[in-house]
Amino acid sequence: MSNSKPLAGRRIIELGTMVAAPFATHILANLGAEVIKIEPPSGDTTRSLVRGGPSGTIIAYSHGKKGVCLDLTTAEGKDVFLKLVASADVVIHNLAPAASRKLGVTAADCRAVNPEIIHCHIKGYAHGPQADDLATNPVAEAATGVMDDHRIDGRPSRLGPSYHDQFAGTFAVIRIMAAMMNPAATEADRTIEIGLYETGLHLAARDLAGVQLKTQLLGRPEKEAGGEFAMPGYGSYLTSDGRWVYLLTLTDAHWAKLTKALDMPEAGMEAFAKLRDRKKARDTVEAAVRAGVDKFTFAEIEQRLGAAGLGFAEVMPLERVLDRPQARQPGKLRELSFRGLEFEVPEFPGQHEVEPGSPPPELGEHTVEVLGALGYKDDEVAALLDKGAVRGFNPEEFTWAPVRDKGPKPT
Template identity: 30%
Template sequence: MSETDPMPRVGMKPFSGIKILDLTHALAGPFATQLLADLGADVVKLENPNHQDFSRSIPPFAGDHSHYFLAINHGKRSIAADLRTENGRRLAFELAAKADVLIENFRPGAVDRMGLGHEAVSAVNPALIHCSISGFGQEGDGSKRPAYDIVIQAMSGFMSVTGEHDGAPLRSGVSIGDMVAGLYAVQAISAALYEREKTGQGAALDVSMFDALASMLSYYVTLAQVSGRSPQPNGSRHATIVPLGSYRASDGFIVVAATTDAFWRNLTKAIDREDLLSDRRFVDLASRQEHREELAKILEETFLQRSVADWTESLDKHDVPNGPVLDILSLIDNPVAVERQLFRPVETTVGDVMVTRYPVIDRSIGLPEERRDTAPALGENRADVIRDWLGREPAVEEGTT
């Protein structure tokens, strides 16, 4: 290979060689570091052997692995150290001094008390990117509040627009407050690594679950101000686009998204109701918004008459955006998911379990090679991590007492 030839690219691994010291637990932090591991980073998960990540204990289990822990910790390495002891803190500090990124989601102030705060570590590692995920940020009165996903969903306004019309506010089925914060953490870390290439300087990133989920409300924020009313929950319907939602067919549910007048015309053909085109209540989006309940009743009665498969065939024929409502087991076997290799197997003592892959494909390379690295047992990579990161042999008692 000549000096001008590009480096060969095997899979989408832009963070290969990047060291991530992972002090996270539960979901938001581990989800972020899982994505970083998927992108090629060497993620070393450091846990207290006496107070390990509680997600290791959440049933059901695949052999020795909690389903929950397996989902967001595969492909990482594990080291155990009690950060309440001098030996444990010393080892953690040594690792932080060699890391590119330190990420944690303790309560604000906890890592400072451990001696692993941004100021302490950046004094010896000025290029370190220190990322903290918390409920309400690292400073201010809100930072003192304990936070879980449901609290963030409630206080961010997210639950106020989630649920059935005139029903109680509902929590999203997935812990979206945690996961959105994890996504923003990865985005911020990626940007900080890029900036570091230009300046050589690290960063102190403050990722608030509250801020992250509130930012996802986007057009709901402007809608509330322009209309003068806070949007209300509408089930699967859209706040402003009509018709868009789920409908019960004879054997299941199907969603339809007639987002434009062209798709609306196509929909009337697909359901054999072209008479609706001349109905003044539905002639344009503003009219359909005003008469959304009347239109919903018509569509609900219509979709009940045929099966999901029949409607899918008709809607596809007339180019109407639609899809069946799949359960999770159906999703894993769905032809689109299989074709795109959306899930990959990891090994457990009782057989393979499918996990999600990083969901972006670099088409210049193709799909990444199948990876089967499982989640690590507590502390199983201690010796290798100390050798690889610190360049020495581990002491017998190091970090464990």
């Protein structure tokens, strides 16, 4: 890791599971920090999500970290944790509030051994009447309006990717960096709570302000439609060879270029030149765009829209995303070997070169090494291992179940 990175020399202790806290420490690691990922004997939940073994979350967001396994329900395991806290700059976790108190990892617990520690708790809800309630990414979506707008066959549904978890992790990094940069940071500044619910509120701020605006102007609540619903010609359309293309038709100038590029003279006439007129004739305009796109293969669409200077993209299935030339430019992908398998993991944005790094740690892979660095002697480490207060790497745990050959598919 380059010493020129802004967080070189900083130690971050992560008690993370699933996405939010591990995503935050993933960012901090990319900024040069040493991240020690502490897991219980049962491991991070994402260690056993795919055929009994690690999921993509571990591979994508825990590479470059050190793995330590502690049983914080034991006095000895808790003692090791507090020694780590005393050596660290930041503790970040996303344990449930009751669990954090039971295990002794609250801000007060950590500050007792390190008064200058920055303590960040990513939780369901920040201060308020629901501060102890549990929430996950989809619960935050449900509670802040996102899910009501995303329906599958009429049923409110989660978006899919855990964006609220990832944004909460990003907001945590911003707050942590602000505390680090502030020489006059108070204890309150160094005690950070990031709620998934509050993250969702912030992400929905535009829509929440919009519905208030419409209520006051119109005398009734009315949602501001998203771009692809408000602007005919803005959305996904099927080409003649069965590929979806997403058109970025934002302005009247874009519309004029689109109708020319797709040979749509009937849709480019004066009656549809302005967005307000296209909205009034939404069904007619949408039918014209569908017909215009359906005249061409994707390759032809790509050539025509590119020549016209219009924004567009093919709607890519995941298995083809990394095949694009843009994705394969230097600095975009990190090659990782993990358990004999090879991965290309998208790199932290803004990189021009990918520095060599380590794969994600196995559960307890660095326990003995980290204990030695804390000053534990060999016999003391052996005693902790024997009591189960700490654990080292066991190659028999969290292995992927073999894929059985189901034979040829019926024709």
